[in-house]
Amino acid sequence: MHDRNNPLPPVIKHLRPGSTRTLLDGSDRPYRWIITSLAFKGENDPAGTVATWIIGAPAARAVAVLEHLQPPGVELLLRSLYPARRLKPGAMTLRSSNELINHVITWINAYCHHHGLADTIPDVNGKPWNLTARQFRRTLAWYIARRPGGVIAGAIQYRHLGIQMFEGYAGTSDSGFRAEVEAEQSMQRGEHLLALTTDHQHDLSGPAAHEAATRLAEFHHRTGFTGSVVTDTHRLRRVLARHDPEVYPGTYAICVFNPDKALCRPRIPPTGSRSVPVPLDCKPLECKNVALIADNTRALSAEAERLDTRLRGRPVLPPLLHADLKRRRDAIGAFLAQMAGGSE
Secondary structure: OOOOOOOOOHHHHOOOOOOEEEEEOOOOOEEEEEEEEEEOOOOOOOOOEEEEEEEOHHHHHHHHHHHHHOOOOOOOOOOOOOOOOOOOOOOOOHHHHHHHHHHHHHHHHHHHHHHOOOOOOOOEOOEOOOOOHHHHHHHHHHHHHOOOOHHHHHHHHOOOOOHHHHHHHOOOOOOOHHHHHHHHHHHHHHHHHHHHHHOOOOOOEOOOHHHHHHHHHHHHHHHOOOOOOOOOHHHHHHHHHHHOOOEEEOOOOEEEOOOOOOOOOOEOOOOOOOOEOOHHHOOOOOOOOEEEOHHHHHHHHHHHHHHHHHHHOOOOOOHHHHHHHHHHHHHHHHHHHHHHOOOO
16 A cells, blocks of 8 residues: 555555644744655655655645544544444555545535536546546646746655656656646647737836737737637647747736846757746846736735735844845835836
């Protein structure tokens, strides 16, 4: 049950009551949740080694609910809710795990049909999809790998010895899945760009505003779409492949990519020969490749407000951290004032 390819992690199967702990700050507000279980990956002891992981608040709540479902005195949380003559001590088996997952799907669909709800789990090709624990684990890894800094975080959380190993596990290796993911991300970007070209509410500002407008106009001309609703994804995919405007919408800025001006460390992806920006290293307050729309300025303003709240909070922050956050808040304020004044 403890092989590295075990679909449902032994970490989850060996959870015990009281395995989660909530850390509070000086104002008694929770800021971190820790879970303790047994680790087997990379350990020499076949019985496992006690280890801790950082989890999110939803995961901590889920464990708390699981604890409430169990009668007093149980040793493991993932066990049958009802006594059974053949129930053996120890972690739940793989077969039982997968059976229970699919029983939950059946219950959810029956509940939705009975109450007239549309939140059912759909069939695939007319038949219920047979879910296994492996799919949940790998899906979670896939999402972690695509968060900023997620590959490193995933390698730590999944106890992999190297980042390359985690990239392969999450489907980002040379198997071809990474290319498919990047193609879908490119499509999403193309649809966002079309929305920018057809929605006249998006007035551009910033040092690269003129270049962004030029590229977006050319992109709109190439696509031939007259509205913001994309009905021919194949045509959009072809246009992106041949005439990519290299405009990358983001939360705090729109990157109008020019590698000669980029302050990030542009990389060449495995699926192409052109360099692309690195969002994790984006410097929107300094880079000359930046253009802004109203959504970006609102996000920057909200970030400045969050920083200001932290600076005024209690307990008082350490001097170096306080100075660093204050410097960032002031830089955002100065940047927004500059953009509002029309200076680029």
